[in-house]
Amino acid sequence: MAAASVSRTVVKKILSVETPEGAGALVRRSIGTPMLKNLTPFLLLDHFHISKGAGFPDHPHRGQATVTYMLEGSSQHEDSAGHKGLIDQGGVQWMSAGRGIIHAEMPVHGDNIPEPRGLQLWIDLPKEHKMMKPNYQELNATQIPVAYPEGPDGPTKIKVISGKSYGVESPVRPVGGCWYFHVIFNNKGSSIFQEIAPGWTSFIYTLQGSITVGDETVPHESFHTLVLSSAPGETGVKVTSEADDTQFILISGEPLDQTVFQYGPFVMTNREEIQKTLLDYQLGQNGFENAHTWKSIIGNRKS
Numbered sequence: 001m002a003a004a005s006v007s008r009t010v011v012k013k014i015l016s017v018e019t020p021e022g023a024g025a026l027v028r029r030s031i032g033t034p035m036l037k038n039l040t041p042f043l044l045l046d047h048f049h050i051s052k053g054a055g056f057p058d059h060p061h062r063g064q065a066t067v068t069y070m071l072e073g074s075s076q077h078e079d080s081a082g083h084k085g086l087i088d089q090g091g092v093q094w095m096s097a098g099r100g101i102i103h104a105e106m107p108v109h110g111d112n113i114p115e116p117r118g119l120q121l122w123i124d125l126p127k128e129h130k131m132m133k134p135n136y137q138e139l140n141a142t143q144i145p146v147a148y149p150e151g152p153d154g155p156t157k158i159k160v161i162s163g164k165s166y167g168v169e170s171p172v173r174p175v176g177g178c179w180y181f182h183v184i185f186n187n188k189g190s191s192i193f194q195e196i197a198p199g200w201t202s203f204i205y206t207l208q209g210s211i212t213v214g215d216e217t218v219p220h221e222s223f224h225t226l227v228l229s230s231a232p233g234e235t236g237v238k239v240t241s242e243a244d245d246t247q248f249i250l251i252s253g254e255p256l257d258q259t260v261f262q263y264g265p266f267v268m269t270n271r272e273e274i275q276k277t278l279l280d281y282q283l284g285q286n287g288f289e290n291a292h293t294w295k296s297i298i299g300n301r302k303s
Contacts, residue, residue, distance in 0.1 A: 005193050007214040007238035008202060012036070012227035016047055016205070024054030030205070030225035032122070039201055040255045041176060043267060044122035045225065047205070050075070051115060055106040057299030061097035062277050062287065063130040063267035065123040065175060068093045068105065069161065069182070069249075071207070073116035078296040079103035081134060089114070090141025092161050096125065096175050098132035100280065100287025104299030119205070119249065121180075127258050127269050129175050131287075137172050145170055155186035158194075163252070165194060177254030185209070185241035194250060195236040202228040202237065202252035209246025211239050219243075 014035050016028035025048055030036055032044035043064060050073075068075065069092045077093065078084040080102040087093050095101075107116040125132070139161075147158040147168035158165045162172040163179025177200065183192065196202050204211070204226040210219035213226065219242040220226055228237055237250070259269045266277045280286040284293075 005236060005238070006234050007193065007236065008196065008228040008230065008234045009214045010216070010220070010226045011229045013220065014225045014227075016045075016223045016225055021046065021048070021056075025050045025056065028223055031203075036225065036227070038260070039203070039227065040260070041124040041178070041253045042121065042201065042203070042251070043124055043260070043262065044120070045205065046120045047117075047223070048120060049115065049117050050107040052107075052109045055299070056104065057106070058102055058104045058294075058296050059265055060100065060102045060281060060288065060291065061265045062100045063097065064125055065094065065096045067095075067121040067123065067180065068118060069120075069180075070116065070118040072114040072118070074108040074113070075116050075118065076106050076108060076298045077103060078298050079134075080290050080294040083136060084298075085138065087118075087138070088140060090144065090159075092139050092144065092172075094137040094162070094172055094174060096129075096132065096135050098125070098130065098134045098287070100277075101134045102288070102291060102294060104296035106298040121251065122267075123174070123176065123178055123253060124256055124258075124260060124267055126176050126256055130268060130273075132175070134287075137174075139172065143171075149192050150190070156190045156192060157184050158182070158192070159184070176256070179250075179252045181250045183239065183248050183250060185211075185246040186244065188241055188244050188246075191238060191240040193236055193238045196234075196252045197254070198232070198234075199230055199255070200252045201230065201255050202250070204228065204237075204239070205249040205251075207247040207249065209241060209243040211246060211248055212242055214238055
């Protein structure tokens with residue numbers, strides 16, 4: 001007999017306020033602020049808007065994965081391991097920094113091109129994988145599978161960036177468990193029930209329109225992060241659109257039983273590992289061999 005569909009509920013709600021970041025970019029940040037600091041395995045969520053002349057020039061990472069999902073426009077990337085490319089609107093890049101990498105992320109601007117807007121999520125890596133070799137998984141918009149809960153001609157679609165939804169599975173295989181969905185409701189009153197693994201940490205980020213969760217009667221408007229409950233017996237989450245043209249992100253991840261010790265873009269499990277990371281970066285070793293000789297092209301262009 002199939003388990004009953006019991007929805008999670010909202011236990012915390014945070015408005016994502018615009019914050020300067022990088023070289024002149026603006027981000028709406030929720031996870032990673034004092035109001036929402038410990039949400040394992042998630043470290044940071046930025047909803048970014050990059051104007052001309054702004055961006056994220058050369059910077060290092062160790063110990064976490066970064067997931068960049070473009071909502072509008074395009075962004076270039078380039079790294080110290082020789083990778084480079086373009087993330088277009090609707091595309092995703094899932095980068096596991098592992099033992100160390102230096103990269104640049106810069107917007108693409110031009111006539112009749114939307115200003116780049118998107119989401120970047122930082123996910124803690126399990127301690128046994130923090131010193132893994134860096135890797136990428138990238139999908140363009142046409143490669144991200146789509147689920148249609150009410151059929152292909154229905155008013156609802158779910159972009160399955162990772163995980164499974166309504167029988168559709170993404171090819172992305174994150175290190176550690178993480179499901180990532182972009183849900184689009186065309187019509188008010190549409191509803192989905194997304195299954196979620198028991199005990200996983202889950203949240204919703206509202207992009208536009210408004211939604212209710214579970215049996216709520218008060219809707220949640222745009223730019224809010226909604227942390228969901230994780231009680232025994234809850235099998236997923238029910239979300240209903242309270243306006244036409246409503247969109248939100250639903251993300252769920254396996255919590256990690258480990259300490260987070262973070263120093264900027266370096267995320268380890270204790271002070272000694274951070275000190276070792278800073279030494280590796282200073283000496284150019286253990287993943288940072290070309291830290292002081294490599295410069296990206298895209299992050300060092302003259303204006």
